[in-house]
Amino acid sequence: MNSVKIQEIKRNQQSKYEEIIEYLKQDDGYWLNNDVWNIKDEVFDKEEYKTGIYNIKLDFIKNETLKNEIKFYLVYSLKNKFISLSVILNEYQFAIKYLVEFLKINSMDESTFKNFNIDNDKWRLFLINKGIKLNKNNKICNRTYRYSCNTISNFIKDFYDDREETEKDIWYSKNIKGAKIPASGANHGMNNLINFSKIPHYYRYMVKCYFKTIITKKSWNHCCQILNNLNYFFEKFYSNKYTDEFIENLSRQDVENYLYWLNNEYKDKNTTYKSKFISYVRTFLEYIQMAQYDKAPKKEVSFLIFQDDIPKRELNPDVIKRAKFIPEPILKQLDNNIMDLDRPQFIPIYILLRETGWRGTDILNLRYHNCLEQIWNNKEQQYNYYLCGEITKTSIAQLKIPIKDKVAEMVQKSIYKAKELSTEENNPKKYLFDTYEGKLKGKPLAKATLLTTIKRLIKEKDIRDVNGDLYHFRLHSLRHTRAKEYVEQGMGISIIQQILGHQSLQMTVHYATVTENVLYEKWKNTEDLELFKVATKTNDLERIDLIYDDSENLIRYEYVKKNLDAVRVPFGVCFKASKLPCKQQMNHCLTCASFCTTTENIPEYEEEIDKVKSQIEISNKFGRELWAEKNKHYLDTLEKTLEKVREHKLVHKNGKSREEM
Template sequence: MKIQEIKNSAQNKYEAIIEYLEQDDGYWLANDKWDLTEKFFFGRVIRKARYINFLNINNKHLKNELKFYFIYNFKENLLKDSYITCLASTLKNFSNFLNKYYWKCKSFNAIDGDNFKFKFKNYLVSVGFKMSDKGIISSMEMNGILYILDFIKDFYDDREETKKDIWYAKNIKGAKIPASGASHGNYNSGLDFNRISKYYKETVKKYFKTIITKKSWIHCKNSLDKIVYFFDYFYSNGYDDGFIENLNRNDIEKYLYYVGNDRKDKNKTETTKYIAWVRTFLEYIQIAQYDKAPEKEVTFLIFQDDIPKRELNPDVIKRAKFIPEPILKQLDNNIMDLDRPQFIPIYILLRETGWRGTDILNLRYHNCLEQIWNSKEESYNYYLCGEITKTGIAQLKIPIRDKVAEMVQKSINKAKELSTDDNNPYNYLFNTYEGKLKGKPLAKANLLYTIKRLIEQKDIRNVNGELYHFRLHSLRHTRAKEYIEQGMGISIIQQILGHQSLQMTVHYATVTENVLYEKWKNTEDLELFKVDTETNNLEKVDLNSDTGENLIRYEYVKKNLDAVRVPFGVCFKASKLPCKQQMNHCLTCASFCTTTENIPEYEEEIEHVKKQIDISERCGRELWAEKNKTYLKLLKDTLTRIKEQKIVHKNGKSREEV
């Protein structure tokens, strides 16, 4: 039973809690000391702990609410087993605290949160816990147990989630939560708007309501953190309610100076968000005409140049970006030997698409494979279809090879055969059908461990002779690099990978040293031109000469790919534009006359055209190669006629008669 189901079915909230605790033959309600080794519980000792002990809590109502928190998070797999047992170890101090201050209380829902935290902090200090100079107690007791209060209050609150001051992803329809990452702490902890001043709280909530189903949950949490940081700076520096409406450039410059010093020597990419995301927030509430938006235009408050450029540590990029080619070949060749075969199609899809692991694990068997008509090939092609939760793409479709599509179809057939409403309610393609994780996709961590075991089994080592340290996300980076090396356009790669910005795609646009050399080699022998800066004449460059210090080299390599050699130059006309003058029609003109005196010109022109054909063919420009071949044939035919006839003049005889 899930929280929403309980809310809808029970008349009384406390009765609903009792109903929930009566599961498993009433074990959770009847016993105040839970045995972790029970088969319907964890089934084992965890971190040397065997029991969760509620015996010391005298208040029955609070005890049952506390039990509900533990068992609900266990059954819904919302908290890790290690976290639950670690939290259970704090119950001794927490029980004594409840017995001292709240022995008459009927519910956690009736407790004032701020007063509760203040009392609990003082209690912990009184029993020996240390407090920092900033008034913080760093302990599981202080930081973990307090979530119980928020959890119970949320349970009793029947309002729509976005009306509350703390939002939980599980209660928001359409929240962007990756299926494989839903058990992560970032998804279970809520968006806490109590960190925003009462004056601006509703403004911030209204803004987040517009993005909560468009951006990933993690993005929303991070964005709220940056906005809270922004508010905290101004309130801690003497600004009062209403400061946003009256912001001026001087205020922003002070904030920028503070960020620059506070974030000095910290991650530049993360620092960027403290300015860029705040500007996005301010711009939106201004454009949407919120009552408490800045009166001055935001573009005049925060300039584009104020946002630090994103920088990544070159050493990190070099170490973590791509899987070396020898390693990749060994992985691809041995992947069928994975000790857990259910992960084989997942690896293949990661290699085929370059998608994130969470995106592949989030595929649904009822809509992940489509056939789309291709008018050019006049056939149906297979496309993989899935939701990209990180960037908010509801349905991304990318082409895949027929063999991969056949593998996906087999996985679909298997999923349909094994799935029921109970064991796979969300139609995951790669689902867990039994056990604690029933109804959730296969775990990404298990895929990683499986591949690491394969690396050990096959003794796959790096250049230093060490077992290769595999990172799952490196498959995405590697596939992006392959797309680049195969000549695919950046904007197409952006769409395939599901990137939100082209800048992120460009970050992947790296080729190997071998490919870099090959691309350079293609241009090494090309003719280069230079422009005389005094005469503006186009002249050939002698690459073996040191002369021409007053000349500028004009490299036409890329432009030259779509070029047709014509007498005295090159034509760069676009391939789609017709032109009767592009080819040398003088050679076929009735008024044209040529003799053996022109043979050297023909031979030189033939050599130039041959080079142009070679350039076009090497660079895959077949259309321009064919045009130059047509011109070459005309030159050769004319030269042959000259050698045979000594003079070629189509209307020569008739003109002599005239």
């Protein structure tokens, strides 16, 4: 099924409807000339479909224009993989029957979707009368039936609308240049668009202006999530008798009302889920205030939404359970047998996942023309290989990480192969691991297929877990395992954060665990620091003078393992008691009593001081006195700590230098 680009048609035709007709003329006019499409016909890919239905019937639609508009939507969605053929066969064609009947019953314009406006409540009632079941939330069970009416009409209306995409109320990812969509596409069909129609008309333009600033910086799915949270924010205020201009006059009491509504409605949800309804709103309000929008809050946002209002984001038990590390015996068997994969094209993908710890979507998103780079190393006086790629989830445009020469050689071979096989038709986006033919032509190899292939290898090689069952492999476990290996190799946690492309240090720390054996070895290496001592008889911590200590009492390893965390953090090491929660997650570790820093961290201080000074200069330039003041306090802490480090070489709460601070 060869696809014709709509943009090319638009440049050559005058009438919008004629463009639709021109599009349907592809494949020798099959789509235009036939009102019943049989999946066994040549225009369809020759694959086995698990369905007893073979025909897509549109012959019941009497109006020719309406019928061609629906055809246009189906063909375009099918060719661009927005809808699967099985969904069209089993759901969409029946939903379209309901839609056409709905138009007749409600005496609506049956000739075109161009001016189509639907009452969602009437559509829902119509489907209920047709016997369509409701779910536990009192919504139409079948998502296709629930959304098809708006989805089809919005798509057609968008096509007829010649305005810039960002001027419309619905933005389609295909029309946003630079939109950060994963190589495998958005999560599902609904996520291919961003719909602002639920935002109150009074604030809609302002919200769209805000999204214009983030739409190419954040991932598309992240933008969808932000809009969902903003929709909730507006809906809560307007449904509770607030009116236009409520944002301009927002008070702390209003925010407390919002927090009350949120916590009552989502009292059974985890804190991570609820935190986004507050943090995303706060970020939005801070931006429109900083940008001096007319409808921004008059009061400083920091006095409206406090940091303590945002629940500490925690991984729920299910997510923690999924944060799984592959046992070493299993990992060795996988590594030793990976060359026996029955689909060899997946071998380099597995190796890169093991080598880098990147997400599967990030490896599959690599492009053959820019994924490998040689960078000069002044210390070693030679060029080193770096893997280069975009991390869409955390909006890193280009992340470069060093890789071994042997791995680089493998990547180079994959590049040569991709260049040899690629054409503008089968690989227009220059994917390193492309699908060169079939219905997924032009897309990277499928992550799900890689997982299935590895599971077949596990079964073939009889790789079993400790209970004797075939090992249950998760692709993301390779990422968690690599993070652990980085820690065990002694790599600093902030460096691991950069390599893995994590947005926050806390996420990296969550995966940064080590085995018991490595824990002992790392403890032995840090014992010489003599940051604290434990009395061998009482098993109690004793204050130690770092300068005059005679080192008679030895650190008890078992005590350390049981009672203390030892984690690399920016500027030093954290020795927090394991039973205590981290109080510095939203602040800086410099003010924490568990923090330790040495002369080896001096370059970090100097670099950070330069950055903070630059931030103060920018804040003053734009009249952000509050920001400038906060940064000045931070700068003062940095400079005082650096002075102490230079004077005493090591700063920790158990030393005199720490206590003097």
